[in-house]
Amino acid sequence: MSALARYLHGAGYQIAGYDKNESDLTRSLQQAGMMVHYTDDPAQVPTNMQLVVYTPAVPGDLAIFQHCQASGVPMRKRSELLQSLTEGSYNICVAGTHGKTTTSTLIAHLLRHSGYGCQAFLGGISVNYATNTWSSERNVSVIEADEYDRSFLRLHPDLALITAMDADHLDIYGTLEAMEEAYIDFTRLISEQGTLIYQQDLKRATELKAPNRLSYSLNDPQADFHVQSLVRFEGGYRFDLHTPVGSISNCQLQVGGLHNVENAVGAAAVAHALGITPESIREGLATFQGVKRRFECLYSDAHHIWIDDYAHHPDELHALIQGVRDLYPDHRLSLVFQPHLYTRTRDLASAFGEVLSLADESVLLPIYPARELPIEGVASEMLRSAKHPDGFSVIQKDALVDWVAGHWHQSLATPQILVTAGAGDIDQLYPSICKRLLRA
Numbered sequence: 001m002s003a004l005a006r007y008l009h010g011a012g013y014q015i016a017g018y019d020k021n022e023s024d025l026t027r028s029l030q031q032a033g034m035m036v037h038y039t040d041d042p043a044q045v046p047t048n049m050q051l052v053v054y055t056p057a058v059p060g061d062l063a064i065f066q067h068c069q070a071s072g073v074p075m076r077k078r079s080e081l082l083q084s085l086t087e088g089s090y091n092i093c094v095a096g097t098h099g100k101t102t103t104s105t106l107i108a109h110l111l112r113h114s115g116y117g118c119q120a121f122l123g124g125i126s127v128n129y130a131t132n133t134w135s136s137e138r139n140v141s142v143i144e145a146d147e148y149d150r151s152f153l154r155l156h157p158d159l160a161l162i163t164a165m166d167a168d169h170l171d172i173y174g175t176l177e178a179m180e181e182a183y184i185d186f187t188r189l190i191s192e193q194g195t196l197i198y199q200q201d202l203k204r205a206t207e208l209k210a211p212n213r214l215s216y217s218l219n220d221p222q223a224d225f226h227v228q229s230l231v232r233f234e235g236g237y238r239f240d241l242h243t244p245v246g247s248i249s250n251c252q253l254q255v256g257g258l259h260n261v262e263n264a265v266g267a268a269a270v271a272h273a274l275g276i277t278p279e280s281i282r283e284g285l286a287t288f289q290g291v292k293r294r295f296e297c298l299y300s301d302a303h304h305i306w307i308d309d310y311a312h313h314p315d316e317l318h319a320l321i322q323g324v325r326d327l328y329p330d331h332r333l334s335l336v337f338q339p340h341l342y343t344r345t346r347d348l349a350s351a352f353g354e355v356l357s358l359a360d361e362s363v364l365l366p367i368y369p370a371r372e373l374p375i376e377g378v379a380s381e382m383l384r385s386a387k388h389p390d391g392f393s394v395i396q397k398d399a400l401v402d403w404v405a406g407h408w409h410q411s412l413a414t415p416q417i418l419v420t421a422g423a424g425d426i427d428q429l430y431p432s433i434c435k436r437l438l439r440a
Contacts, residue, residue: 001055001078002029003121003133007085009034010135016046018064021425025125042067049073053081056149057371079151082121086141086156089119092270093155095145095186096163096199098316099263102255103163105291106267106284108134108142113287114271114280118142124310127289127296148172150182157190159273161197161266165204166315171343171372180204197269199262200226214244216269218262225269227261235297235327237261241268241281248278252286256295256307257323264288293427295323299437304408305331305417308430312340312423314351321358324419331417334407335359336400338422339367339383342375346382353385359419361391363403368424400429405436 001017002025009015009032016035019026026036037044040063052068052075059065068075076084094104101124108120109128117138123146125132145152145160148169165183166176173179180203187196187208196210200217217223219230221242228240228247236254239261240247253264264285271281290296299306305328311320317337324333335356339345345352345367356362364380380394395403407418420426 001053002026003123004053004078004081004085005029005034006032006131007119007121007133007135010133016049018044021428023425023428040064045071051076053078056151059371077149077151079146079149079154082143082151083154083156086121086143089139089141090158091156092118092140092142092159092161093145093152093157093186094143094161094163095147095152095183096161097147097166097168098311098313098319099163099259099266100144100146101310102260102291102294103161103263103266104142104144106264106288107161107270109288110267110271110276110281110284111140111142111274112136113284114276116140116271116274116276116280122291124294125292127292128287145186147179147182147186152186153182153189155186155189157186158194159197159270160187160190160194160210161270162187162202162208163199163263163266164315165202166313167348168313168344170347171341184208195273197266197273199266214269214273216262216266218258218265225265225272227265230261232327241265243269243272243278248282251282253288254286255288255290256297256327257319258326259319259323260290260295295320298430299434303415305415306420307417308420308427310423311421312344314348314355317352317421318355318358320419320421321355324417325358328415328417331415332361333359333417333419334361334363336363336365336404336418336420336426338365338397338424338426339380340423341370342367342372342378345380346375346378349382352383354387356383356392357385357388359388359391362388362393364392364394365397365400365422365426366394368422368426370424397426397429400426401432401436404433408437 005015055078094100105126111118117136118140119135120142122132123144190210195212197214200215200220200223215223216225224244226242230239238252240249241251293310296308309320311317384392
C-alpha cells in the first residue's frame with residue numbers, strides 16, 4: 001500500500017490515508033507530503049476523493065471503509081490498482097510464501113545498479129534507496145506478487161519467479177492443495193514468450209506452466225543456477241555462481257542467512273535471463289545492503305548482536321534461526337517472537353512449536369490480530385513444545401523493553417545474540433529498547 005501511495009504521489013496525485021498505527025513507514029509518508037491519520041473517524045476523510053484504494057486486510061466494519069463505500073467514490077483493491085499501473089509494462093513478478101520481498105528488492109537493485117533500469121513495487125524498504133518504489137524510463141516493472149487474497153492472479157507476468165509454496169493463508173485457501181493450485185494458476189498467466197524461474201525443490205514444480213523454465217537452488221547441482229565454493233566471512237558470504245553458460249566467480253553478499261544467499265541466486269538468475277552482464281551481477285550483489293527488517297542487524301558489539309526480521313511463518317523462522325546459527329555458532333540465541341494472526345497460529349501451531357525449540361530461549365508476545373477477531377483457545381501459550389518447556393515464556397508487550405534490558409546486561413561468559421521477529425507491531429518498541437540500552 002505504501003509503495004502505491006509513494007508511486008502515485010510521485011506522479012503528482014494528492015494522497016491521503018488511514019492506518020491503524022503510527023510507524024516509521026507512515027511518518028515517512030507524512031514527511032513526503034501525504035496526509036495520514038490514525039483514527040477511525042469518517043470526518044478525517046477528504047471530501048474531494050477521486051479514488052479509494054484499500055487492502056483486503058481492512059475489516060469490513062471499519063467506519064472509514066463503510067463511509068467510503070457509501071460515498072459513491074470508486075473503490076479498488078490494492079491488487080486492482082497494481083494491475084492497472086503495470087498493465088502495459090514488461091513485468092517481473094516475484095511470488096512465494098517467503099523470500100519474495102528480499103528477492104524482488106535484490107532484482108530491482110541489480111537492474112537499477114547495472115543501469116538496465118526498472119520501476120519497482122516492493123513489500124519492504126530497500127536499505128540502498130530508503131524506499132519501496134521508484135520509477136524509470138525503461139518500461140519494466142519489478143513487482144512483489146502477493147498470494148494473500150489471490151492478489152497475484154491479477155498480474156501480467158512476463159518473467160515470474162517462485163521462491164516457495166509452503167502452507168500459509170489457510171484462512172483464504174482452506175488447504176495447502178488449494179493454495180498450490182493458485183500458484184499453478186499464477187504461472188498460467190506468464191506471457192506467450194515468457195519465462196518461469198523457480199526454486200528447484202518446489203513439490204509441484206512439474207505442474208507449473210511456462211513457455212521457458214529455469215531452476216535455481218542454494219547448492220543443488222541439478223539446478224540451472226546454484227552456488228559453488230561458499231565461504232562465510234565477516235557476517236556475509238563469498239561464492240561462485242553457476243549459470244547455464246558458465247560461472248560468475250567471486251560473488252559476495254553482505255546480508256546474513258543462507259536463505260538470503262539462495263534468494264540472491266534467484267535474483268541473479270533473473271538478471272542473467274535479462275542479459276545483464278556477469279560483471280554487473282557481481283557488482284550488484286556486492287553492493288546490496290538488504291531490506292529493512294529482513295535479517296537486519298540493529299546492534300552489535302564484542303558480546304552482543306541484535307538481529308531483527310519480519311519472519312512470521314514457521315519456515316521463515318526456521319531459516320532465520322539456521323542463518324543466525326550458521327554465522328554465529330558460538331552465541332547463545334534468544335528469540336523474541338510476536339505471532340501474527342490467530343488463524344495462522346492455530347493452523348501451524350505444531351510447526352511453530354518445533355521451530356521455537358531451536359532457540360536456546362524463546363520469548364513470545366501475545367498474538368498480533370491484524371484483521372482478525374480473537375479465536376477462543378488460540379493464544380501464544382499453545383506454541384509451547386514438549387522439547388522446549390524450560391526455554392519458553394510469554395510476556396506482555398509492555399514488558400519487553402525491561403526484559404531486553406535485563407537480558408542484555410546478564411553475565412557475558414557466553415556471547416549473546418538476540419533475534420526479534422514478527423510481522424505485527426513489535427518493531428514499534430525498538431526505539432524504546434535502543435534508548436534503554438544506550439542509557440544503560
